[in-house]
Amino acid sequence: MTEKINRHRDKNLDNPWFMRGALAIGLAVVFIALLNNSIHSSTVSWLETYGPGTESKICQQVPKLSPTNKQVEHYVRKKVDSVEYQREVIKKLSGIIQIPSESYDELGPIGEDDRWDIFFRVEEYLINTYPTVFESVKLDHANTHGLILTWQGSVPPSEAKPILLLAHQDVVPVLMENVKDWTHPPYDGHYDGEIIWGRGATDDKGYLVSIIESLDLLIKSGFKPKRTVILAFGCDEEISGENCGRPISNFLVEQYGHDGIYLIMDEGSTGIQREFNRSFAMIGVAEKGYLDVGINVSSTGGHASNPPDHNAIGILSEIVVAIESNPFLGTVTPKNPMYNFLECAAVYAPESSFPMAVRRTLSNAAAQDNNISQEQLDQALGDMRYHFKTSQSVGKINGGVKINAIPETASTMVNLRLAVETSIAQVKSHYESLIKTIAKKHGMVFKGFDSPCDPSVARKICLFGVDALEPAPVSPFDTESFRILSGTIKNVLKPLSQDDELIVTPYLMPANTDTKFFWALTKNIYRFTPVNLVENLNRAHTTNEFIRADEFVREPLFFASLILNADDVVG
Known part of the structure; x- marks a missing residue:
């Protein structure tokens, strides 16, 4: 019986497909083992940094303070x-x-x-x-x-x-x-x-x-x-x-x-x-910064029976879509007080109540690893993500006075709350970059935040800022x-x-x-x-x-x- 088994083994060893399959299985086993070790090691690392028992190092609490009088x-x-x-x-x-x-x-x-x-x-x-x-x-x-x-x-x-x-x-x-x-x-x-x-x-x-x-x-x-x-x-x-x-x-x-x-x-x-x-x-x-961005679109008017391909309202709509399609990316850094709050939660909250995804995000931030995708940020932090990113909300829009008249102007106002790590200049630059491209596409004059909006120019897009406040x-x-x-x-x-x-x-x-x-x-x-x-x-x-x-x-x-x-x- 032993001799028969040996002959069968030798026959398989001579088969290249058998050898490739065995090698693949072996590599898979090794990979899974390494992956498990990596996950275990990574989890241990996160818990060592942000887990129960680390309160003496992170988010230290002071004792109750009662007046002497x-x-x-x-x-x-x-x-x-x-x-x-x-x-x-x-x-x-x-x-x-x-x-x-x-x-x-x-x-x-x-x-x-x-x-x-x-x-x-x-x-x-x-x-x-x-x-x-x-x-x-x-x-x-x-x-x-x-x-x-x-x-x-x-x-x-x-x-x-x-x-x-x-x-x-x-x-x-x-x-x-x-x-x-x-x-x-x-x-x-x-x-x-x-x-x-x-x-x-x-x-x-x-x-x-x-x-x-x-x-x-x-x-x-x-x-x-x-x-x-x-x-x-x-x-x-x-x-x-x-x-x-x-x-x-x-x-x-x-x-x-x-x-x-x-x-x-x-x-x-x-x-x-x-x-x-x-x-x-x-x-x-700390408080987030503040900025209201105004966007005015001016174009030629006329009778609605002979409209251009894109009137002022259409161009403004394109701008709004561009704004919402290009949100500000968030980041988790120790500069933000919310990072410190999450650290406190990581060490004081029950381990089962604090998501591992948030621990991972904290660990990456602590290691100054900024390779945190927007999807990861959103999944890990949910509604809290806006504490780590600049929010933008289109709050007002105006345009047109009569249904059969081509509107000559259209405008919108966007409310922004600036993240701790950003600045008014960075936000303005982002908006100018987005909207300048649209103005060029439609052959319109573009005026950024620091340029006067010339009333004599018929076709133009102008930006202005209101109530600007740095974080x-x-x-x-x-x-x-x-x-x-x-x-x-x-x-x-x-x-x-x-x-x-x-x-x-x-x-x-x-x-x-x-x-x-x-x-x-x-x-x-x-x-x-x-x-x-x-x-x-x-x-x-x-x-x-x-x-x-x-x-x-x-x-x-x-x-x-x-x-x-x-x-x-x-x-």
């Missing part, structure tokens, strides 16, 4: 926990919501347009509601309606830089035709026992009331600050902030100089969220001020699950706040709302804006604790 802290906590106090502060928020302090894109100058006068009512309401505060602070006005409240500390600002808390008085308008869609009228400030409803409840009157309420509590407790505390309330944050935000900043720069502020706090777009099955307190340490500088998160903020969050706020821990992490604001005017005052600019923001920021800017009462009533405790903790480090 226990008497004042106890007073504030006892007040905030009392049912009577909670009823009072809810009533105060309802009252300020009832003032429809809307800001409109087309507002004229303050003092000329009567619609600004509504902000006199806001100021009057604050003064009447908080007499103790206004007896203790110095009130200054920036361009009439910008309010600056200064609670002077015992240590000069040159030795202990002030802390600055920002909020804005204005709200997004409510269209009359949309009022019927609200569960409760937008300016009733209705409280149903659980939720406070109304325009501004979250954006930003809840924040404003919480800030001034914290001062009221501290003053009534008998606390005397060493570090000066400044509250600043803008009047036009929703329409760019030029009328109040910038004048307030100019006033403070004149008072305290460049880098004269210890810490700036303003509203945040995320607050406390549960991501990857873990609770995070997300602090905005904000990334605020440091390895400083004393950030540690104080983080420790305060840990001490005051709770995770969204009983068996969870609240992880403090840097984050990126995709929208812009009044902080864009305050870059010169300090590098320590942080944007954070100390509540769980759900349903599109508690439906800010849309129908049925709200804030949960049980979270809102504790906001003053957070701001009071932050002021106390920042005061403790003053020598």
